[in-house]
Amino acid sequence: MSDETEQDVARRLARGDGGLDPAGQVAAVNARTGAGLTLLGKAAHGDSGGALFVRWPDGRPGVLTRSPASLERVRQTADVLAALRADGLPVPRHDLIVELGGGVVAIVQERLPGRPAARLDAAAIDAMVEINERFAGLLAGRADVPVPELGIREECWDPRAVALLREHGPRARRMLDRIREVGVSAPLRIDGDDVLHPGLTLGNVLYEACRVTGVVDWNWGVERGDRRFALVRIYIDLYWSLVYPGAVEPSAWERLDTVVETLIEPDLLRAYWAAVTLGQLSYWSLEGRSEAVDLFLRLGESRLTP
Numbered sequence: 001m002s003d004e005t006e007q008d009v010a011r012r013l014a015r016g017d018g019g020l021d022p023a024g025q026v027a028a029v030n031a032r033t034g035a036g037l038t039l040l041g042k043a044a045h046g047d048s049g050g051a052l053f054v055r056w057p058d059g060r061p062g063v064l065t066r067s068p069a070s071l072e073r074v075r076q077t078a079d080v081l082a083a084l085r086a087d088g089l090p091v092p093r094h095d096l097i098v099e100l101g102g103g104v105v106a107i108v109q110e111r112l113p114g115r116p117a118a119r120l121d122a123a124a125i126d127a128m129v130e131i132n133e134r135f136a137g138l139l140a141g142r143a144d145v146p147v148p149e150l151g152i153r154e155e156c157w158d159p160r161a162v163a164l165l166r167e168h169g170p171r172a173r174r175m176l177d178r179i180r181e182v183g184v185s186a187p188l189r190i191d192g193d194d195v196l197h198p199g200l201t202l203g204n205v206l207y208e209a210c211r212v213t214g215v216v217d218w219n220w221g222v223e224r225g226d227r228r229f230a231l232v233r234i235y236i237d238l239y240w241s242l243v244y245p246g247a248v249e250p251s252a253w254e255r256l257d258t259v260v261e262t263l264i265e266p267d268l269l270r271a272y273w274a275a276v277t278l279g280q281l282s283y284w285s286l287e288g289r290s291e292a293v294d295l296f297l298r299l300g301e302s303r304l305t306p
Helices: 003-014 022-033 071-086 122-133 159-168 170-185 228-233 235-240 250-263 266-286 290-304
Strands: 038-042 052-055 061-067 094-101 104-110 194-196 205-208 211-215 223-225
Touching: 022 038, 022 052, 022 061, 022 094, 022 104, 071 094, 071 104, 122 205, 122 211, 122 228, 122 250, 159 170, 159 266, 159 290, 170 266, 170 290, 228 235, 228 250, 228 266, 235 250, 235 266, 235 290, 266 290
Parallel strands: none
Antiparallel strands: 038 052, 052 061, 061 104, 094 104, 194 223, 205 211
16 A cells, blocks of 8 residues: 555544444444454544544453554554563553454454543653653664654655645745755664554553553554654644633643753754654645644744754
8 A cells, every 4th residue: 555545544434434423333343353342432532543442242342443554554553562562561452453344453352451641741642652661772673663654754745745734834934944954864763663653642642540550552564663653643632722712731841841851962853853844744744634734843843943
């Protein structure tokens, strides 16, 4: 599947568009596998894949999600997560993987205990950082697990998104120019041997009694790289709280600022910030959401404006 096709599939899944309603999704998996799953309802958390709560015939609870990644990548992710579980990390076991066609792979995974934090505060940030630190070095020797590109050099940009951003206005054009400048001296990839979660956001970390009980939503596929990049992505949630207030306390901003400035060298932090900014600007420009583009221009301007 081409990068553009995969991105289009991913955007559909993020919107909940999969061509089937929840009952139809479960029926499609049952028809292909004979799994006998029963639909219980739609999950309120998880940032991609339209998670559905299901039950196996023996009564075990499960979660059905869909992935835009290839069947091979999903199986590789299941293998890595199994190793992480064996090391005591709270990640879900993948019990069933099936290709549904149309560039979509369905995953039925273990349902972990807990729920996302109702409010993101300094304690929740500390817990996210602590669990992320446990991913350090766990993929050393796993050269088969891909290292993602940073994607901020101009040759890596999505031309469709760039054209839309240039039309958006002078702020967006200035930001593209600034990202280009940062990209000149930035690394090509997010290098490292850590487990890199594809979206360590508020909805993908489960808690019980202030303790992390699950890190979920690996639908993009596990990657090998610098775990610290995942911390920068948490700012996506923080910036959305400017539009939908109430879920993030000021202490979360202060703590995360301290963490990233302590753990990440200034030049590398600037490059990671540019990558997260460009990713959000590209996504929302293609979605036609000008207000979201303006929001994430604020993200970029907060650390990239000279």
